[in-house]
Amino acid sequence: MIYFHTEWLLIRDMEETDIAELSGKAENPEDAARYFRKQAGHIQSGMCTGLIAFCQGQMAGYVYLYYRCKWGGLGNQGYPGIVDLYVPEEFRRKGIGDRLMDTAEQIAADYSDKVYLDVGLNSTFGSAHRLYARRGYIPDGRGCYYEEKVCGVDAPCINSDELTLCLVKEIERNKEK
Numbered sequence: 001m002i003y004f005h006t007e008w009l010l011i012r013d014m015e016e017t018d019i020a021e022l023s024g025k026a027e028n029p030e031d032a033a034r035y036f037r038k039q040a041g042h043i044q045s046g047m048c049t050g051l052i053a054f055c056q057g058q059m060a061g062y063v064y065l066y067y068r069c070k071w072g073g074l075g076n077q078g079y080p081g082i083v084d085l086y087v088p089e090e091f092r093r094k095g096i097g098d099r100l101m102d103t104a105e106q107i108a109a110d111y112s113d114k115v116y117l118d119v120g121l122n123s124t125f126g127s128a129h130r131l132y133a134r135r136g137y138i139p140d141g142r143g144c145y146y147e148e149k150v151c152g153v154d155a156p157c158i159n160s161d162e163l164t165l166c167l168v169k170e171i172e173r174n175k176e177k
Contacts, residue, residue: 003051003103009096011103014050014062016040021059022052025088039064048083051103053096061087061096065104067111071148072118073140073166080108082117085128097131105171113173118145118164137167 004011019036026032042048042064053061062084069081082104087097108115117137119128121144142150145164146157157163 003106004099008056009060009099010054011051011099012054014040014043014052018052018059022062025059042066049104049107051100053087053091053100055091055094055096058091059088060091060094061085061100063100063104065107065115067108069116072116072164073142073145073148074116074168075148078112080111080115082108082115085117092127097127098135101131101135105169106174109171109174112171114168114170116140116166116168118166120161121163121165122159122161132167135169137169140166140168142166 002010002012019033019040022036023029023032039048039050043050046067048064048066050064051062052059063086064083066081066083068078069083070076071083072081074081082101085097085100085104087100105115117132119125119132144151144157145166146155147162148164151157151163
């Protein structure tokens with residue numbers, strides 16, 4: 001399905017044929033291909049939607065929306081979760097991340113009146129922090145998570161991708177569902 005289309009940007013459902021292009025741009029293409037094949041299985045099983053953006057024909061980003069996400073701060077509570085928003089550096093600050101998020105949130109509104117995501121706390125996620133704050137995502141109030149568990153005061157942790165903050169956004173639920 002095509003969700004957004006202008007002469008410079010296309011956002012559509014991810015297809016298995018996208019795996020080669022997605023993994024080919026990764027630092028470790030074999031690991032990336034395994035990850036994207038696993039995600040394709042989740043899409044086929046109906047667990048999530050994978051959205052992919054193309055800017056003038058070049059892959060410019062992707063995101064997954066899990067309808068009842070199992071992971072992160074609000075995992076297994078029945079809420080939609082946005083997972084792995086990625087926009088390559090050369091395509092940032094062009095509105096692509098916002099368009100992917102708009103589309104994911106519109107789909108999430110079929111399932112709930114809130115959507116959540118977990119974002120890493122280290123500096124590599126700085127652009128994401130600004131994007132999510134601008135879009136109205138707020139912390140869930142439980143503090144940071146380490147390896148998907150609330151990280152207690154003075155608890156040992158490593159500032160890796162596993163140290164996250166759960167952010168939540170209230171959305172207007174689609175009435176026809």
